[in-house]
Amino acid sequence: MRQPAGKLLLFGATGDLSQRMLLPSLYGLHADGLLPEGLTITGTARSDYDDAGFRAFAREALDHFVPADRKDDSAVGSFLERLFYQRLDASKTEGFAALAEKLGDISNGLAIFLSTAPSLFGPTIKGLESAGLTGANVRIGLEKPLGVDLASSRIVNDIVAEAFPEDRTFRIDHYLGKETVQNILALRFGNSLFEPVWNAQGIDHVQITVSETVGLEGRAGYYDDVGALRDMVQNHMLQLLALIAMEPPARFDGTSIRDEKVKVLRSLRPVAGVDVPNLTVTGQYGGGAVKGEIVRSYDTDLEKPSDTETFVAIKAHVDNWRWHGVPFYLRTGKRLAERRSEIVIQFKPVPHSIFADRGGALQPNILVIRLQPEEYIQLRVMAKQPGLDREGIRLKEVPLNLSLEHEFAGTRRRIAYERLFLDLIEGDPTLFVRRDEVEAQWEWIDAIREGWKAGGVKPRPYASGSWGPSAAIALTERDGVTWNE
Structure with a gap:
């Protein structure tokens, strides 16, 4: 394990992400005694605060976003003592x-969390360089978006690489x-039950669904320039696919795991040209009802017409020996x-089936890994219904459930950023994304977007509160597959 950093520098410290996730995560680590002793947290943004003003801002954020059972006046008070603030316009060196000067001596190491607009990456990196804040004992964590396509992603990564080599860059x-995402690795590689059938001989298909009930929710300016494909598929969903499809790594470390993930991403069959309309479906939500409430269309939320997709479904393939012929539906x-x-x-x-002549109908086994809102792993297996079977054998699909919330009821469920902050501070890259992964993801995504553009593909309307355009159902049903709903 590398030496933990003695100081943390938080860019975008007064933004929405900081209030909802970053400050509560850091408080949670502090309250549990997991932050290094003496670690200071310096926030920076354009907001005009001094140390006292930023601490008041942070206290208010903790009041709003930390659960009541986690609040402790003593812990909050000692956490706020770690906080400092320096106003900064990152566009000016x-x-x-x-x-x-505010940070002071960084000889014990500095970890930087950078959450800023892509246009500010260049000036920020140059500013850090000019101030001597890019040395060998400094590492940087980069929050997305890191570009909008392969070309712009390379530009951003080249800018970062001028000051921070790959081993000090944490995307x-x-x-x-x-927690449940990491449990994919434990499920696959910690149990002998699954790996022998985790391949094209044992698996018919894989579905990955990330669905939201919310609309733009204040993200109009960002989302309309990005859309569902780049906002969710390019990063989160392709990372999930890579974890499901990867070969067993030799060790649980950043190099071994990320080596196997990038092999999967490079093995994705390109969805390009004439295949794009047959293998993808795009949609945009119209008016409707969600949870009993009437909601407006995307255009109405945006207050202007738009061709941005708010829904995407894709039939993907991983072209290697393990997964030959197995569709991945996203x-x-x-x-x-x-x-x-x-x-x-x-x-x-x-x-x-030995039961067919006796009237017993079998269903294929299904494994469900639920990430949110509940966290559980469920294996659906066939069992015989109780009875004397005088009119035939009756079989029923029954679930074997592992509820993480129930099984680990005494363990607090942590915000994802808690683990990521701790790993950044300690210098463990295992759960961060390497540059070659990012570029492989963008290469696959860019081909789809080029196909949409060349084919004049426009998003199909779908009613809010539904499961998307009807064409998404046809995407799977022509293969005899039904979405898990």
Whole structure:
């Protein structure tokens, strides 16, 4: 393990992400005694605060976003003592000297969390360099978006690489900090039950769904320039696919795990040209009802017409020996029927049913890994219904459930950023995304977007509160597959 950093520098410290996630996460680590003793946290943004003003801001954020059972006046007070603030316009190099002076001695290491607009990456990196804040004992965590396509992503990464080599660059995908996502590795590689059938001989298909019931929710300016494909598929969903499809790594470390993930991402069959309309579905939510409330269309929320997709479904393939012929169905969207993030693995049916002549109907086994809002792993298996079977054998699909909330009831469920902050401070890159992963993801996504553009593909309307356009149902049903709903 590398030496933990003695100081943390938090860019975007007064933004919405900081209030909802970052400050509560850091408080949670502090309250549990997990932050290094003496670690200071310096926030910076354009807001005009001094140390006292930022501490008052942080206290208010903790009041709003930390659960009541986690609040402790003593812990809050000692956490606030760690906080300092330096106002900074990151677009101007001259302000960084004052920031460096505020930080003081960084000989014990500095971890930087950078959450800013892509246009500010260049000036920020140059400002950090000019102030001597990019040395060998400094590492940087980068919050997305890191570009909008492969070309712009390379530009951003080249800018960062001028000051921070890859081993000191930590690209954040907060999904990788979720406990259930990490449990994918434990499920696959900690149990002998699954790995022998975790391949094209044992698995019929895989579904990955990330659905939201919310609309724009204050993100109009960002979302309309991005859309569902780049907002969710390019990062979160492809990372989930890579964890499901990767080969067993030799060790649980950053190099081994990320080596195997990038092999999967490079093996994705391109969805390009004439295949794009047949293998993808795009949609945009219209008016409707979500949870009994009438909601407006995307155009109305945005207050202007738009061709941005709020829904996308894709049929993908991983072209290697393990997954030859196994489709991976990806689906994500806003204003859908329910909030859900899950992975569904349907195994192939038994080769011969001994129960068919006695009226017993079999269903293929299904493994469901639910990430949110509940966290559980469920294996659906066939069982015989009780009875004397005088009119035939009756079989029923029954679930074997592992509820993480129940099984680990005495363990607090942590915000994903808690783990990621701790790993950044300690220098463990395992749950962060490497540059070659990012570029492989963008290459696959860019081909789809180019296909949409060349084919004049426009998003199909769907009613809010539904599961998206009807074409998304056809995408799977022509293969004899039904979405898990």
